[in-house]
Amino acid sequence: MVKATGEHMGVVSALVRASFLVSAVYAESAREYGITSQQGQLLCVLMAQPYGMSELGGILHLAKSSLTELVDRSAQRGLVRREPDPRDGRAVRVALTEQGSELVESFYTETCRRIDELPSGLAADERVALAGLLGRVVEDNQVPQVFMEPGDAASHNR
Numbered sequence: 001m002v003k004a005t006g007e008h009m010g011v012v013s014a015l016v017r018a019s020f021l022v023s024a025v026y027a028e029s030a031r032e033y034g035i036t037s038q039q040g041q042l043l044c045v046l047m048a049q050p051y052g053m054s055e056l057g058g059i060l061h062l063a064k065s066s067l068t069e070l071v072d073r074s075a076q077r078g079l080v081r082r083e084p085d086p087r088d089g090r091a092v093r094v095a096l097t098e099q100g101s102e103l104v105e106s107f108y109t110e111t112c113r114r115i116d117e118l119p120s121g122l123a124a125d126e127r128v129a130l131a132g133l134l135g136r137v138v139e140d141n142q143v144p145q146v147f148m149e150p151g152d153a154a155s156h157n158r
Contacts, residue, residue, distance in 0.1 A: 015137075022115060029111040033103060038062075039074050040111070043096065043104035044147050050095035052085055059144045079103060112150045 009017070023037070030040040038060075045051065045059055057067045071094055074080045079100035085091040096104065119127055 021118060025114045025118065026111060029107060029114055033107045033110075035077075035079075035103070035107070038070050039077075039079065040104075040107055041146060042070055042074060042094075043079060043100055044108055044111075046080065046094065046096045046100070047104055047108065047148055048145070050083065050093040052088075052091055052093050056094060059146055074100070108148070116150070 026040060027037045030037045033040070035043070041060060042056070045056065051059070053064070053067060053071070056062075056071075057064060060067065060070075062070065071080060071082070075082065078097055080094050081097050082092040083095055085093045119130060122130065
């Protein structure tokens with residue numbers, strides 16, 4: 001049931017609905033780039049650096065079998081590659097390929113643009129307050145960095 005205009009919604013409803021809103025924008029953007037939302041998440045995480053499979057599983061909250069399937073599908077598309085882990089000869093890391101780097105750069109930029117438009121009805125000070133409050137919720141719950149801050153990706157060496 002949608003609340004009438006002017007009524008305040010509670011924190012639970014607002015966070016859940018905001019999550020659905022961001023997920024829908026993310027999924028639409030991924031579809032337009034010919035990837036799944038999970039592939040988009042994987043590529044965005046790998047923008048920062050290559051990760052081992054267990055690290056990726058923790059960041060993306062995926063079981064080993066699901067992560068293996070995701071990495072396999074992404075590798076078959078030429079977006080990621082497995083490489084030896086320099087710290088552990090038995091382990092592998094997952095890294096972006098050149099094709100994956102190019103795709104994620106465009107996908108990331110477009111997704112950031114779309115998400116940045118979501119609170120367009122807020123004044124500048126309200127946007128700052130929203131970012132501060134959501135940032136605290138994320139930090140208090142120790143959410144790993146699964147999406148780089150806009151601007152950080154452009155300056156990051158891959």
